[in-house]
Amino acid sequence: MGELVERVDERDHVVAVVDRAQAIRERWPHRVATIVCRDGDGRILVHRRPDDASRFPGRFNWMLGGAVDVGESYEEAAARELAEELGVHAVPRFVLKFLCDGAISPYWLGLHEAVVTAPVRPDPGEVAWFDWLTEPELEELVRRAEFVPDAREAFDRHRALGRLLAHEE
Template sequence: MSEHSTVPVPDPADPADPAEELLDVVDEHDRVTGQAKRGEVYRLGLTHRCVFILVRNPQGRIFVHRRTDTKLFAPGAYDMFVGGVVGAGETYRSAAVREAEEELGVRGVEPRRLFKFLFEQGPLSWWCDLYEAEWDGPVAPQAEEVAWHDWLTGEELAGRLAEWEFVPDGRDAYRRYLESTAPGDAAAG
């Protein structure tokens, strides 16, 4: 029996507007240079901070989901990570726990930090702190964040990557994750 539990999904009638969330704006060395609302950060292409958590069940299957069509970034795209932006003044670690628990609709997630990298694609730029976690209980994904979900094997996910539209930062993070976990010297490959 799991010591973890699911929690109620937040009320979708909550007036909080994600575009109004205050974020730290950072430089190319991940040093805070100011703050701005998320909508402005996206509109102006300001560098900010995000967390990515690869969640597996005890059988090694990966939690994969489709983002809702109301998301500010990559609406309706698939993702193999739960996560999101780091709020102003928030640490990467606390954001990783918060985001994993919010999106999975659970309590008790204990993410393990792997590495950090700067994602840049066109006008998009954010620091990504990557984590992994195992979850052995039921999930109740946040309805305003997750439109569909399933637990896929690595092979199933590889097939879906060729078929489905995935978020670009998630694709990049997953490629880096696979390279970091590959046996032997990935550069020699």
């Protein structure tokens, strides 16, 4: 058996522990934790996936992340992924969660943010290139075809939440 994940329902309640490959094949929702990194100036880390990556090769993304392990919280998974993919230790702040239809399979996406001031050491198996972009620069990149489609949906939801929160103030 490969990577184990928690299969969840439409309310993000655990139904069973399953192999992630089977969850993807059967289109069973599972959990994915992502993290958006900002530097001290508020710029956002954007990266390009390696050309030989199994999922979304060569595509741009503004989130790092991966499957939530069995028994792990979204926040724990986001912190683990940040350490694995960038070599950075930080406490992520939960921003939003939604059921993403997903280009590969449906999943609950938990989006977190962290301010990263330490030097990053990207895992070349996950990050082929990266840069820190301003929000307008990211907005332009998100609309390009080379951007991961699920990440575009998360970006749009994040922006809508930001506008909603700004309107309530």
